[in-house]
Amino acid sequence: MNPVRIVSGVVAPLDRANVDTDQIIPKQFLKSIRRTGFGDYLFDAWRFLDEGDLGMTPNERRINHDFVLNQPRYQGARILLARENFGCGSSREHAVWSLMEFGFGCVIAPSFADIFFSNCFKNGLLPVVLDAALVDELFRLATGPAPLELTVDLPEQTIRLPDGRALPFAIDADRKRTLLEGLDEIQLTLAHGAAIEAFEARHRARMPWLFRSNHQKGASSV
């Protein structure tokens, strides 16, 4: 994962609550066995009027010009502004992959669904939880006469506005470090390999029925 420090750019306002992962990346795209190639299909049923499928490119699609992300002023946006419970629904990490590939580096919302929130940190998408009243204000600014540009500064934990204000945001210290250093999560855990092995040995002794290899004659794999 690439380290994340500062995300700055235009804010795209998506004024809907409970945006679910089926909307972020519809299921027909989950057939791919790859980690990439999802950016063209972000919010597919909203961005396009026709039904999309893997392999289609945006220039052969019927664009929904009413959808906010298709408006010229939000092209190249780096920050997605959303409402509460963003990313609810399925565990599909494709939702995070598609947002990032589309160009977003940060999502600001009053609240996020748990699994989506956790998936963000595995990939370097910065989810910022902000008070609902401040999110309201950002929506007003982002839909105002000129596009809103923000700088989200992770080391400082602030969102800098064009008028010079800096809004502080909270973030779990460990998760912050993971993003800042672009750490390999698996490596971090494997550093505790001896502790895992020791736990496993105790666990096997205490609850031997949990280890199929202890008692399962039928299982073909062991």
Add this chain to the structure above:
Amino acid sequence: MPTLYDKVWSDHLVGERADGQSMLYIDLQLLHEVTSPQAFEGLELAGRRPWRIDANLATPDHNVPTDRRELGLAGIADPIALEQVVTLDRNCQRYGITEFDIRDPRQGIVHVVGPEQGATLPGMTIVCGDSHTSTHGAFAALAQGIGTSDVEHVLATQCLIQRKARNYQVAVHGRLGAGVSAKDLVLAIIGRIGTAGATGHTIEYLGEAIRALSMEGRMTLCNMAIEAGARAGMVAVDDTTLEYIHGRPFAPVGARWDEAETYWRSLVSDPDAHFDSVLELDAAAIVPQVTWGTSPEMVIGIDGAVPNPARLDGARADGVRRALEYMGLVPDQPVTDIRLDRVFIGSCTNSRIEDLRAAAAVIRGRRVAASVKQAMVVPGSGLVKAQAEREGLAQIFVDAGFEWRAAGCSMCLAMNPDRLQPGEHCASTSNRNFEGRQGHGGRTHLVSPAMAAAAAIAGHFVDVRKWA
């Protein structure tokens, strides 16, 4: 004093990583074709191997067709879907992971297969790259959906890295009335607390109504914990739990069973356990539920009418207006006026034998309404299918005009060829009514199996309690 969740958590706590996050040991990882390929690829690219092979169990479910199953892989018409299913087979063969492949009679929806095999056991920690992993909490397991990076992480380390959630108690007093099921109960709960109501919590369902539920009913309840925002839902162990597990292929036997039972019996919240949030419900007051909108919290009783945004305030009114427009419904429309184009009985929420029995009991001797274009039953596993055929349920469905399919996720998420056409209304026993979930432009109404069955016969929603 600990809750059930506290107990299972502390019995699996390996320790803390240097960064302060907890390492939770995982007893079982369930794998399916959609969220695992990138995890196996990541493992391979990093030159790592699975930590513990026998802690994994795999089956393809999301993408498999539910007809022409006798053709095996050749029955998958879509080459991209085929590649995904073959990739799972290949990854499992390569590492020696037990897999029930598309030709195996034990194949099915991963959340139906685990419990059916006795692979899901009380007190386990279970993960799967699927949010409805919460289903397994019915067995007092701590079962959670995870993303693909975490699938890879658990494969490589046998640990899930997370912080402990808070405890949410849902206490359901009294008994559910006749014709009212676990599905109605969980929809009513989500209607009360909303889809983010239990975010950051693990739900424990308890009370008389829960104790009276079968394991199938408890699985339905835990399945939809995620729809209330909780990553996991749990039910304490009792005789019902143990009776269900006893004798299943992966369950322990003999002295090892006795040893396990002693531990399993301790898997209940202590009487004075602390819960951070509590919801109390009276089971007798719950009526059959129908969702009218595009989120599971947009739900009402069968005796109700869809909301009128004119009577709501700002932001809520907008959401309701948008949902009504998508669903093609008018404000104040009675639920019983909603006409159905298709009916789907299936999914990890409601595709177990008891669900099929409940639906068949309503259908027996009746016919699907002429106005319904398609009514289908998709059993949760090959074994459920076989049992339903032995019990004569399949014949009841077929005689009534239902299609009888092979096991898979099917129209729950419409990744395979089973899907709605734009604008069609579907009575569905699945768990998500999001826009387009069952097909581009499709309109999903979540209901119980008995309610779906009655809707298929009538052509519109009816109160199944009046049919008893």
